[in-house]
Amino acid sequence: METVRITDVAPRDGLQNEPDPIPTAAKIRMVAHLVASGVAEVEVSSFVPARWIPQLADAADVFDGLRSLERGETVFSALVPNEKGLAKALAVNAAGDRRMIDKLAVFTAASDTFARRNTNATIPETIERFRPILATARREGLPVRGYVSCVIACPFEGPIAPERVADVCGLLLDLGVDELDLGDTIGAGTPETLTPLLEKLYQRLGAGVMRQATLHLHDTHGRAVDCVRLALEAGLRSFDGAAGGLGGCPYASTAEKRAPGNIATQTLVRTIEDAGYATHVDITELDQAAATVSR
Numbered sequence: 001m002e003t004v005r006i007t008d009v010a011p012r013d014g015l016q017n018e019p020d021p022i023p024t025a026a027k028i029r030m031v032a033h034l035v036a037s038g039v040a041e042v043e044v045s046s047f048v049p050a051r052w053i054p055q056l057a058d059a060a061d062v063f064d065g066l067r068s069l070e071r072g073e074t075v076f077s078a079l080v081p082n083e084k085g086l087a088k089a090l091a092v093n094a095a096g097d098r099r100m101i102d103k104l105a106v107f108t109a110a111s112d113t114f115a116r117r118n119t120n121a122t123i124p125e126t127i128e129r130f131r132p133i134l135a136t137a138r139r140e141g142l143p144v145r146g147y148v149s150c151v152i153a154c155p156f157e158g159p160i161a162p163e164r165v166a167d168v169c170g171l172l173l174d175l176g177v178d179e180l181d182l183g184d185t186i187g188a189g190t191p192e193t194l195t196p197l198l199e200k201l202y203q204r205l206g207a208g209v210m211r212q213a214t215l216h217l218h219d220t221h222g223r224a225v226d227c228v229r230l231a232l233e234a235g236l237r238s239f240d241g242a243a244g245g246l247g248g249c250p251y252a253s254t255a256e257k258r259a260p261g262n263i264a265t266q267t268l269v270r271t272i273e274d275a276g277y278a279t280h281v282d283i284t285e286l287d288q289a290a291a292t293v294s295r
């Protein structure tokens with residue numbers, strides 16, 4: 001049976017919008033349960049200024065607290081928005097005798113308004129920021145995931161044309177990212193809107209893009225499951241979820257609407273396995289991961 005790769009982003013995307021401070025120890029327990037669940041990758045935290053995301057100001061402490069955890073093949077990743085964040089991530093890796101961060105993630109958007117609100121930069125400016133990050137990551141032997149937010153719609157600009165998403169994906173691939181991560185930031189996706197996007201990516205970037213891309217769904221209208229089924233049919237084999245359906249980007253919230261949670265990894269796993277693929281993920285550990293912070 002073919003295996004589909006699962007990344008749990010709960011400790012990062014799941015927690016970044018939580019208003020109450022969550023103790024570092026609870027985050028560490030959450031990651032331990034995610035490792036025990038068998039997911040391929042855990043997105044542990046973000047090296048962003050505390051002013052921008054107060055909840056993740058303890059990123060280095062979370063990684064420090066995980067140093068003695070046996071994690072086998074599980075990949076640990078972290079978001080870095082700029083060279084300052086990269087330096088903080090590399091300091092974590094230099095601190096012990098064991099590398100704690102196996103992969104970096106940079107993030108931009110297919111909407112200029114969202115890019116400005118989320119990163120204080122235009123799309124081309126974010127790409128220029130990533131250039132030195134990619135060069136250093138390459139020297140350090142760290143693969144890089146390139147997120148594109150608002151691949152279906154932007155909370156401020158509305159629907160986003162697939163052509164614009166393909167343009168930004170092309171820029172990231174030219175830069176040398178190892179993986180594209182397609183973010184449906186506000187959970188607007190439906191099979192009707194995802195189909196033209198995947199067709200456009202296929203047409204512009206070639207068939208290989210389906211194996212280089214991860215789908216990152218938030219779940220507003222309960223259509224994320226339909227999108228997962230469609231993406232599997234189109235050839236995607238990598239998905240993000242957050243245990244318990246936690247999450248959302250604070251900079252995707254508007255006065256009327258708080259940004260929606262990620263698709264629950266439990267739902268993602270059941271959907272993928274029902275479609276005839278293996279994930280090797282233990283759902284009870286995902287439940288326990290979510291419970292560590294909801295308690």
Ligand code: HMG
Binds near residue numbers: 049088118119183
């Ligand atoms: P800025 O304010 O323009 O930064 O923010 P700056 O370069 O002008 O620096 C301002 C101050 O911050 C300086 O300090 C810097 O040293 C410091 P001061 O001189 O004033 O004392 N600084 C830093 N400190 C710690 N770590 C750093 C760092 N960088 C600068 N890395 C910046 C620009 C990109 C930093 C900011 O806009 C930012 O961090 N944005 C990220 C917001 C965020 O984390 N959003 C959520 C993640 S994305 C998401 O959720 C979407 C996703 O899930 C996919 C999807 O669903 O679509 C991935």
Ligand code: MG
Binds near residue numbers: 013
């Ligand atoms: Mg997200």
